[in-house]
Amino acid sequence: MARRAADGRSATTVRAARRPELRLPPLTPFGRGALEPDGDYDALEFAGTDLTGGDGAGARFMDCALTECALDEASLPRARLLDTVLTGVRGVGTDLSEATLRDVELRDARLGGTQLHGAVLERVLIRGGKIDYLNLRRSRLKDVVFEGCVLVEPDFGGARLERVAFVDCALKEADLSAATLVDVDLRGAAPLELARGVDRLSGAVISPAQLLDLAPVLAAELGVRVLADG
Template identity: 75%
Template sequence: MVRSKQVVKAARRPQVRLPELVAFADGELAPDGDYDGLEFRDTDFAGQDAGGARFMDCALTGCALDETALRHARVLDCVLTGVRGVGTDLAEASLRDVELVEARLGGVQLHGAVLERVLVRGGKIDYLNLRKARLKDVVFEDCVLVEPDFGDARLERVAFVGCVLKAADLTAATLVDVDLRRAAELDITRGVDRLSGAVITHPQLLGLAPALASAIGLRVTGTD
């Protein structure tokens, strides 16, 4: 009897079930603040400092996060819908059981962050910085990632489903059970030699062939 072999372990998606929420009424976020069971709707948090804060069982809808400082924050069992912003600082933050839906973000700092059971669905993120981050059970679905930086990051059970990856950087990254087969577009400009541990399709392999050849020093020429 031949036993079927699983090609790649599937990412586990978050199962967020929010309780009845209370509207946030404090006006501004605070460093090391504790936010539990709150709804933040159409709130402008631009430039505010919530470093080290904890968000648990919260919903953020239509909020502005331009230059919002959330370094070392913990975001647990939360749903973020339609958030927007440039330069949001989530460096060394922890995101667990989080859904990020239809976000419009640019220059988000998530270097050194830990993401576990996170779903990024829809929207567009430019210049996403995930250097030295740890991603486990993360799904990027039907979104656009422009020049995402996964340098020196660890990706385990990460899937790209209907996702457009433009000019991705995988320099020194470690990939384990990373599923790229259903990516709508796969463009890796650096670190293509780090794809060990990922699974791609035959057409994707052909598209990556020039970059792979360059990475291993293989010259491809005609016979003349």
């Protein structure tokens, strides 16, 4: 018999993340205006829009598409992105701290130093592209899929990850310090590299090959010395 987890589920299973199901309505071009704090943006298409340095703190984006937009140093703390698709966006230092992303797809992004600390992500698909130094400290991720993307030194410190999957995804030097993992599927991460927080892997699923790769890190965490026969 399969061993049962505390909630009665089989310990050999992992609950799959639910992906967003987006059907955008007909969209209106955004035009050449600038973002506004607490602005409301409904059913708009941002195509090639330069949002560099824009201030959209607390803004709401619903049923929107952002395509090939520049987001360098864009200030969007506490913004809400709902039923929205971002394709080919690029930028360094985008501030989405304490933002809410629900039913969002982020495709083929090229981002660096994106601030999502304290954010809430629910039913989010991040597909393709590369994100360097993603800050998700103390954030909450539920039903999030990272697929076919490269994450370099992502910081999940103190975050809660529930039903999160990494599919054909490179996870390099990730920080899981003080993170809580529930039904996190890491089997599709190659490479799977943890800089910190290997002790937080309870609640995650890894493959036998990944276990071998992580053996040196696990041994160091446990204080085990591994020596060849003398």
